[in-house]
Amino acid sequence: MKESLEDSDAVTPIIREGQNLKLRDIEIDQLVVSEANLRSDEPEPERLIEQLRAEGKILEPLHVWFNQETSFYEIMDGQHRFLAAKHLGWDTVPCIVHWDITTLREAYVWCRKQYGQRKDLTLKQKKDFANDLIKDYGSLKAGCDAEGYEYGKIYEWSRIPDEVLDSPISDLRVLRELSRLDRDDIAKLVPEIEGLDRDSALYIIKKHQRAKESLDSPKSLQIEAKPIMDMISDLGDPDEYGKQQLWCHENWFEIMGPVYEAYRPEEKNQSIIRTTLQYLEDRHPETVRSILYYLTSLKVIDKDFNLSQVLSRARKAGLLPYDWIIDLSREPILVYMWDSIEDFIVEALNQYRSNWWEEQEYYVEVWIEKRTLIKKLTPICRHFGVTLMPCGGWTSITWLEEGANRYREWFRKNKKLVMIYLGDFDPSGRKMYEKLREEFALRYIPIYILSFVLDLDQIEIFNLEWAKKPVNRQDNNTPGFIKKYCVDWTVEVDAIDTETLGAGLVTLLSHFINEDALKFNKERDKKIIEGYFKMLKLKE
Numbered sequence: 001m002k003e004s005l006e007d008s009d010a011v012t013p014i015i016r017e018g019q020n021l022k023l024r025d026i027e028i029d030q031l032v033v034s035e036a037n038l039r040s041d042e043p044e045p046e047r048l049i050e051q052l053r054a055e056g057k058i059l060e061p062l063h064v065w066f067n068q069e070t071s072f073y074e075i076m077d078g079q080h081r082f083l084a085a086k087h088l089g090w091d092t093v094p095c096i097v098h099w100d101i102t103t104l105r106e107a108y109v110w111c112r113k114q115y116g117q118r119k120d121l122t123l124k125q126k127k128d129f130a131n132d133l134i135k136d137y138g139s140l141k142a143g144c145d146a147e148g149y150e151y152g153k154i155y156e157w158s159r160i161p162d163e164v165l166d167s168p169i170s171d172l173r174v175l176r177e178l179s180r181l182d183r184d185d186i187a188k189l190v191p192e193i194e195g196l197d198r199d200s201a202l203y204i205i206k207k208h209q210r211a212k213e214s215l216d217s218p219k220s221l222q223i224e225a226k227p228i229m230d231m232i233s234d235l236g237d238p239d240e241y242g243k244q245q246l247w248c249h250e251n252w253f254e255i256m257g258p259v260y261e262a263y264r265p266e267e268k269n270q271s272i273i274r275t276t277l278q279y280l281e282d283r284h285p286e287t288v289r290s291i292l293y294y295l296t297s298l299k300v301i302d303k304d305f306n307l308s309q310v311l312s313r314a315r316k317a318g319l320l321p322y323d324w325i326i327d328l329s330r331e332p333i334l335v336y337m338w339d340s341i342e343d344f345i346v347e348a349l350n351q352y353r354s355n356w357w358e359e360q361e362y363y364v365e366v367w368i369e370k371r372t373l374i375k376k377l378t379p380i381c382r383h384f385g386v387t388l389m390p391c392g393g394w395t396s397i398t399w400l401e402e403g404a405n406r407y408r409e410w411f412r413k414n415k416k417l418v419m420i421y422l423g424d425f426d427p428s429g430r431k432m433y434e435k436l437r438e439e440f441a442l443r444y445i446p447i448y449i450l451s452f453v454l455d456l457d458q459i460e461i462f463n464l465e466w467a468k469k470p471v472n473r474q475d476n477n478t479p480g481f482i483k484k485y486c487v488d489w490t491v492e493v494d495a496i497d498t499e500t501l502g503a504g505l506v507t508l509l510s511h512f513i514n515e516d517a518l519k520f521n522k523e524r525d526k527k528i529i530e531g532y533f534k535m536l537k538l539k540e
Helices: 002-007 046-055 079-088 104-116 123-137 140-147 153-157 173-177 183-193 198-214 229-237 238-250 267-281 288-297 307-316 341-353 371-384 397-412 427-442 458-459 477-485 498-513 514-537
Strands: 023-029 031-033 062-067 072-077 092-098 362-370 389-390 417-420 447-453
Touching: 002 371, 031 079, 031 198, 046 079, 046 288, 062 079, 062 104, 072 079, 072 092, 072 104, 079 092, 092 362, 092 498, 104 140, 123 140, 123 153, 140 153, 153 267, 173 183, 183 198, 183 389, 267 307, 288 371, 362 371, 362 397, 362 498, 371 498, 389 397, 397 417, 397 427, 417 427, 417 498, 427 477, 458 498
Parallel strands: 031 072, 062 092, 362 389, 362 417, 417 447
Antiparallel strands: 023 092, 062 072
């Protein structure tokens, strides 16, 4: 049926969106409104009937797809014209047939794209549009990527407060200000500002905000009484802060730190900053490298994008909190001081823990190739009392010998020795694992070295195809790596997201560490610390 219709003389090809579109007159009886049509429940417009009666024809063709199961052409766009023509008793209407659409799902995606481009969508329709994407794809970002929408725009729709969905308020600036309030405040203000112009509505909202701030914190409005250094710490440069605040109001951003230099990012960079904020909200602080891998995995940016520059400007503009991003490659050498000897004693007591390994069958350490993994793995290692050894690439002979000495000490106490090693899937990462085994064998230390290095199976399991990089041809270990694995690309272990990497390490450590003994030691240490606080009459 499809081929015969497409090849018939009655079909006139048009050049609009490609060769899969055909323009033809189709009989009214062969047309039905598609279930995918997002406007199918809207009433028939009387004005359109009179317009078509006067013009005698439809100037803008309907968009349809052919359903081979029902043998009907289903209307995706133009149902009002169809209903009007049917009311007038016409036999045929002009239609653009989308032969590339063969399923209801494909028709629905096409309809949704057209629907999202409408200028007359209500607030409820915009919010529902965003929620439908989340429902279909699991996240707004995934839905926008799959169907080609601008993420920042749809993200704004998703943030429209529920309390204003049925109100006549449509001014974007007013809605942005309302979205910053809590639900009770919005419900109270909406009836008060309905029908007002923008300036009047904004005045009432700001007046309400100032009154609430005054009640919550009377000192918050006394800015002129604050020392100048406190003002600079809070605002940064007052002039730049004012510029940035105006831009933020217009673009649904929030100032989250001092502003030293105003920044008006283009749409692509706005999307990058929004996605970064969502990523960091529940897992900060993170390194720039971790953020880079996350954004690359979502295809927000490619691997060569200069992310550091965008994030630096965003932080200087107050769009990203400074303490949400950390740099593990540089550490100050601090001289620790205390306000009193009591403060020092309190901190020392809280640091105390007995030697938990005495009750364990195994002695375990975690050695990592990359220093960027320190932040991700430190909390887990602290929980189990495990030494974390960042090698920083090829470990030095000094650190290697110090580690060997720790293992020797526990071997003399009849402990079984285990090392968990995490490294990249690259020539050096694989070679380093083999080198560690050789070095400990040379020292006659009976240790079980468990490789948590990325391998081909893990890359497939963790879906890390996006993180592949060309192999370093200058590395002396590259020829052997290519010969052994038959690939000319690498993947860094940082590409595994924090939760997955942490869960994997916890599983491995739990295999070797007796959790009951660990819990007993922690409870015993807590009682000892509480006893000393009581004896010394100190406050915890």
